Amino acid sequence: MLKDELQLSNDQHTLVIQLNSFDPKITWITNDNSEIISFELFLNKKKSIYKFAPNIGILLKEFLNGKVCFEGINNHYKIAQYIQKRNFGSIVRMRSIHNEELVTCKIFKQGRAEFEQEFRNEVIALQFLKHKFIPKLKEYYIEQSHQYIIYEFVEGSSLDKYIKKHILSKNQILKIMKDLLQVVSYLHNEGFSHQNIKLENIFYCSMLDQITLIDFGQQKTYDITSLRHIKSIKTLSTQDYFTEMNLFTSNGFSLEKDILDCGLVFYQLQVFQFNQRITQQALNNQELNNFYESRRFHHLVDEINNYEISQFISKLFSWCNLENYGKEDFAHDIDQLISSSSD
Incomplete structure (x- = not known):
């Protein structure tokens, strides 16, 4: 179980910092040698400054990275490259001012409740989930006009591009x-549903032959107790904590949607190689979601020039209706397809 708090003490005072939270916010303060010598803590609309030796500062920040909300991102990172513009804001690559490390950053615009919720959803999910195909959370910042999630560098580009x-x-x-099915299985085993799997949210690096599933802003979890650290997340405006938590828990949770979305991704990847016109018209998952139940769509799946792959895609679409619902070993099916393709 993750610890809920960190206590820092000296002879006169004990400071308790809530971990895995959005409040308090910490601003790191450096000296002329870029060494961290103190931090400013903003809590309950009050600011306090705490000083320490430089050798303590860097260790403390490394420990709190990804566990506590920070402020003052411009003191640590600068934008190196814009990757994608999204409805919520943008995805960029940033470079550390201190050591030139490249990271990936998701920038959320302030001012709309749904963007605020997506930001918090994603931070919470990434604090909990640990998988090689999920980006590792490094830091998260709340500033006056934007919110930022810093990941370790995500290789490659989105599959739609x-x-x-x-x-x-x-x-x-x-x-x-x-x-993709492996990481989705992991999510479901941990009690999460991604809810937004599409080409745009799957980064692919051909050199490593590896994917990274991003954008957990719409994630849902079916059981609040599965988020073992969530009880420590006291949001800035919460009065009834568990009422607010319900905004991103069982409401709208669907394993079926994730499996269906995987089927749509597989269909798009297959069809794009042979009929770019069809896939260009239907690269949007929302359009395909409205389309997949129609006879025409199933006819298009049947037309894929590989019977085994066509059957597997149909199986993904029909997952919730299968006799062994929820117990299908899709990884085994994929291994069979890989084996038959190498024969």
């Missing part, structure tokens, strides 16, 4: 789907 410039081999597509 990648397939427009490169041709994926059959084995690459099968490996992508195997990895």
Whole structure:
């Protein structure tokens, strides 16, 4: 179980910092040598400054990275490259001012409740989830006009962009789907549903032949007790904590949607290689969600020039209606497809 708080003490005072939270906010203060010598703590609309030796400062910050909300991102990072513009804001690559490390950053615009909720949803999910195909949370910041989530550097580019410039081999597509279903299985085992799986949210690095599933802003969890650290998350305006938690728990939770979205991704990757016109018209998952129940869509799936792959995609679409609902071993099915493709 994750610890809920950190206590810092000296002879006169004990400071308790709530971990895995959005309040308090910490601003790190450095000297002329860029050494961290103190931090400013903003809590309950009050600011306090706490000083310590430089050798303590860097260790303390490293420990609190990803566990406590920070402020003052411009003192630590600068934008190096814009990757994508999204409805909530943008995804960029940033460079550390202190050591030149490249990181990936998701920037949320302030002022809309849904963006605020997506920011908090994603931070909470990434504090809990640990998987090689999920970006590792480094830090998160709340500033006056934007909110920031800093990840370790995410390699590659989103699949919707990648397939427009490169041709994926059959084995690459099968490996992508195997990895995607593996990480989705992990999410479901941990009590989470991603709710927004699509090409745009899957980064692919061809050199590493590896995916990264991003954008957990719409995630849901079916059981609040599965989030073992959430009880420590006291949001800035909470009066009834568990009422607010319900905004991103069982309401709208759906394992079926994740499996369906995986099927749509697989279909898009398959079809794009052979009929770019069809896929360009239907690269949007929302359009496909309205389309997949129609006979025409199932006819298009049947037309995929590989019977086994066509059957597997249909199986993903029909997952909730299967006799062994929830017990299907999709990884085994993918292994069979990979094996047959190499024969």
